[in-house]
Amino acid sequence: MHRPPAEQLRRSAALALLVVAGCALPGSDGASSRAEPPRTDCQAHVGTDRNAMLPGYLLPSGNGKTVCVPLLPSANRPPPNYEGRDYYVDEFTDARLKARWHSCKADAACFRRIDAQMQRWLPPNKERATRSTGVVDPSGRIDPEGDVDLRQIRRPAFFAKAPYRESIAQAEPRTYTVEFSAPRDTFERIALEMQDPIKxxxxxxxxxxxxxxxxGRLRALAIMANGGGGQMTAIQHPDERAYRIDAATGRTIAITFPNATTETMGQRWWRENLQALNAAGFDVLAYDRRGEGISGGFSDTHTLEQGEDVFRVLEQLESGLGLRMLTPSGQLIxxxxxxGRLLAGMKARQIPILLGGYSRGSMSAAWAMTKNFVESCSYDMPAVTCTPPKGYTNIKGAILLASFASGAGYVPAAPDLKDRNLFLGGMAAEHHIAFYPNSATxxxxxxxxxxxxxxxxWDRAESLEGTIAAYDRIRxxxxxxxxxxxxxxxxxDPEDQRYLQQRMIAFAQAAVTGASTVPGARPWTDLKSLVATTPDRWEPSSRPEWPPSARTP
Known part of the structure; x- marks a missing residue:
């Protein structure tokens, strides 16, 4: 595989050393007594989506040698002699993030930099090609703001044909096409003066x-939220790739979608997860978030509002108020x-429920969990008010894939992520959009x-330290x-995708049946041993060269 030129690697290595030199990577602060993990002891190059040298750990490899396994560390560290209760919570609250934004706003250069980023993400979301469903194949294309004939929406059977041949097609006899009603989000209501409901x-x-x-058999429901830009009925060609490698530089370059054969990348994998949960016995509810795919709405980044949508759809499944559906037999009701037609005949507060989300969907799932078990707060408004938790005792847990849920304190150390928290504060304060989670989750x-x-x-959503901090708080x-x-x-690597799916299913079954452990989980004790649970498989553009680049701790 072609690698970047040596000078580029040296510059990336220097950046990696600046990130970790002279310090160990801290564990969870405040809520856990987990000891600080071992220092990183090497650097390695990764391809998509970092194209950089990252710090890592030298670990045994399957060929009898050692290999540097990289990770993306946290950008934020508690200052020396920090006297607060919990740095990663207390210093990254909604109030603190908005205060930092207001300081930035008072500085002309800072304001110009962050405002330019916000303008690119304001609806309609200019950072992504939205509404791609139906671009490659006009079947399934609808006007999401209009009165939609639910029979025009693609169903699982659509994906049975060549070249797709997706496993989700097996769900056709059990699938209802559903449409829920929801109010506009705060950005649409306040900034755009839109008052009509969306679907x-x-x-x-x-x-x-x-x-x-x-x-016996226990009926349970998994509500799954897709990632940013995800459109659950969009086509992905089975031979599609997410990136190409530039022959001159060795860097990975993301492919833009839609193209001639794929409407949105990642949807094939997403539907496979829905099918796996259903094959394990779960009822599965998945819908496009507001502002994307087959759902209505202008704004697609307000994850706090998307978390509230979970409770709206549950109420409508029980009452029918605002709900339309197309049954497997083709009946419109x-x-x-x-x-009451669905939910296995149970009430919305009776059927065991898991809330799942991938990437941006992890944000809305985390907000929904927070609203249910802690409180509901209007972080999208100038004066924040909070109401008591919703109290669905039948919500049994969360499935967070590529999660952002550990909040603003665990932004990874990378140049392209350094402004995320100013962006977060600015979007909430100026535009009434709660995009990335603050520390409340x-x-x-x-x-x-x-x-x-x-x-x-090397997930850019949150550092692995942040995921451990979240894990440590779960009792x-x-x-x-x-x-x-x-x-x-x-x-x-496809084997890693399959393993993740298997473990997700094992967790889901254990959570709804009241098990105290998840059978077969790989044991670990600290950051290094968690990294060491990974098999000797790599995302293709990041496979290592020999010998690994080591450094003195």
Missing amino acids: LRGWYIEGAGVDDGRG EGSAAG LAGMVHWPAAFFGKGL GLKEIVVARGPHSIETW
């Missing part, structure tokens, strides 16, 4: 029940006739019943699965 559309796939370990995890985390070692069932790869799980 959220997706699939509800009925399950056969989860094996309860006692010879709505309102009271649709209420992390602080509230002590109240969550269970959580599963899956991530790449019930929990597991972390890591792989030698980046944020985008669809780029991982």
Whole structure:
């Protein structure tokens, strides 16, 4: 594989040394007594999506040698002699982040830099090509703001044909196409003066029940939120790749979608996860977030509002108010006739529920967990008010893939991420959009019943230290699965994708059946031993060269 020129590698190595030289990577602060992990002792180059030298650990390899396994460390460290209670919570609250934004706003250069970033992300989201469903194949293209014939929305059977041949097609006989009603988010209501309701559309796939370990079947529901730009009925060609490698520089370059054969990347992998949960017996609800794919709305980045949508759809599944559905037999029903049709005949506060999310979906899932177990706060408003937790005791845990849920304190150390928290504060203060989570999600995890985390070692969403900090706060069932790869799980080695899915299913079954442990989880004790749980498999553009580059601790 072509590697970047030596001078470029030397510059990246120098940056990696600046990140970690002379210090150990700290563990969770405040909520855990976990000892500080061993110092990193090497650097290695990774491809997508970092294209950089990163610090890592020298670990045994399958060929009898050692290999440097890299990770993306945290940018923020508690200052010496920090006297606060919990640095990663107290210093990254909504109030602290907005205060830092206001200081930036008073500085002309800082304001120009951050405002330019905010303008690129303000709806309609100029950073991504949205509404790509139906671009490659016009079947399934709808007007998401109009009165939609639900029969025009692609169903699982669409993906049975060549060249797709996706496993999700097996769910066709059990799938309801569903449409929910929701209010506009605060940006749309205040900045754009939009007051009409929007529609959220997706699939509800009925399950056969989860094996309860006692010879019976337990009906349970997994509500799964896709990643940013994800559109659950969009086409992905099976031969598609997320990036190409520049022959001159060796750098990975992301491919832009839609193209001639793929509408949105990553959707094939996402649908495989929905099918795996359903095959394990779960009812599965998945819908495009507001502002994307087949759902209505102008704004797609307000994850706090998207977390509230979880409770809106649960209420509508029970009552039918604002709900329409297309049954597997092709019958269109709505309102009271649709209420109670799903949820295995149970009430919304009875059926065991797991809330899952990938990337941006992990943000909305984490907000929903916070709203349910801690409190609901209006971080998107100038005067923040909070209401008591929603109190769904039947929500049994969260599945967080490529998670952002550890909050603003655990932004990774990388040049392209250094402004994230100013952006976070500015979007909330100026535009009423709560995009990335503040520290409230992390602080509230002590109240969550269970959580599963899956991530790449150089995931740009949050540092691995942040994932450990989140894990440490969970008092019930929990597991972390890591792989030698980046944020985008669809780029991982296929065996790592399969393993992650298997562990996710094992966790989900254990969580809803009340198990005290997740059978088969890989043991670890600190950051280095967690990194060492990864098999000798790599995201392809990041496979190592020999010998590894070592340094003195």
